[in-house]
Amino acid sequence: MTLSRRKFLARSGLLGCSLAASPLITPVSFAAAPWDRRLVVIILRGGMDGLDVLRPYGDPGFAGLRPGLLQAKSMDAAGGLDLDGFFAMHPALAPLMPLWQQQELGFVQAVSTPYRDRRSHFDGQDLLEAGTIGLGERRDGWLNRLLQVQTGVVARTAFAIGNGDLRLLQGAAPVSDWSPDADLALSPQAEQLARLMMQQDPLFSAALAEALALSRDGAAAAPVVGEEAADMMSDMGAGVMEMPRPAPGKPHVKLASFAAEQLRGDTRIASFSLNGWDTHNRQNATLKPALTRLSDCILTLKQEVGATVWDKTAVVAMTEFGRTVRENGTGGTDHGTGGAMLLAGGAIRGGRVYGRWPGLDEAALYNRRDLMPTGDVREATAWIMRGLTATGQRDLETTVFPGLKMGQDPGFLR
Secondary structure (H helix, E strand, O other): OOOOHHHHHHHOOOHHHHOOOOOOOOOEEEEEOOOOOEEEEEEEOOOOOHHHHEEOOOOOOHHHHOOOOOOOOOOHHHHOEEOOOOOEEOHHHHHHHHHHHOOOEEEEEEEEOOOOOOOOHHHHHHHHHHOOOOOOOOOOOHHHHHHHOOOOOOOOOOOOOOOOOOHHHOOOOOOEEEOOOOOOOOOHHHHHHHHHHHOOOHHHHHHHHHHHHHHHHHHHOOOOOOOOOOEEEOOOOOOEEEOOOOOOOOHHHHHHHHHHHHHOOOEEEEEEEEOOOOOOOOHHHHHHHHHHHHHHHHHHHHHHHOHHHHOOEEEEEEEOOOEEOOOOOOOOOOEOOOEEEEEEOOOEOOOOEEOOOOOOOHHHOEOOOEOOOOEEHHHHHHHHHHHHHOOOHHHHHHHHOOOOOOOOOOOOEO
């Protein structure tokens, strides 16, 4: 039986690797670019409760809106880690406190996309990743459009390996995809046979070479610990605190580890998503592991990119919408509107909470149920991208985020 290149690719799981224009259906995407600073975008799928992650304990109405969620917790900082005398960080993010102390961690409170009222995860995530004012306006993602307005962008051949849909980087600009499952496990003989079969076909030959390279990268990703990653000062003045190290082998840690490996090289943009933020029930139990995964990813990035690259890196974590200010009857919160963004990295001017706090009086709430958005996640992201990549404000307002008015620079970056 004659085995064609296409049949070989199908049998060895490589067929999706060859389609340079195929949709991004993997959990991590990368793109190389000519600028020197790095951007990591983490999509938090499910609607993160920004009022639990960043607790406004200084607002007199906060405790009364969530008596069950705050039960048996000290009202001093609402059981969280005090940041500035008004906001407290969820205790599950305690491993990130050294970053706050070093001004490498910050938050943006009371922000949202333009999505309103219907509160669908699917629509909310589509709008978040499209970066538009309304649904259905563009089929590509705003990170891909950022690449489209650059000159000299060099991106890897696009791959579709594994599961998950990341619309954020879909579009005309070529990018590269990778999955933790990208392990071809070809014997040397099979690899040589594949190369011989494809040597007359540049498209398939290039696809095979890139797939093999990525598979090896994923299998051999070794941590590189930065000089400053292990030791950081505690806020109690008790000397040196060791930075917690995430346990190896966890799927989310693999994503961050591979992202760090690429960012140490030519890659300038990395994006992946984390699930588990839909906290309708038993929020005290369900939010903690999600925050632990997020913390693990940020610490992995810091440790493995090394001090020099970390100083040039901005990590932006965002979600499709916030949650209701009042707890529900099952110990959780329902889909809302205003929420929070988390910022990290050596390029971030951290140690502060950005945004304009709207208050929790009923008249100040959106539809008398949600935190009122006073800022746009697109605006915050646009200013970060402008500072990292020197992209023109006109391109950001008309192409990357069509219809956006960026306003005044909030100064997120050092």
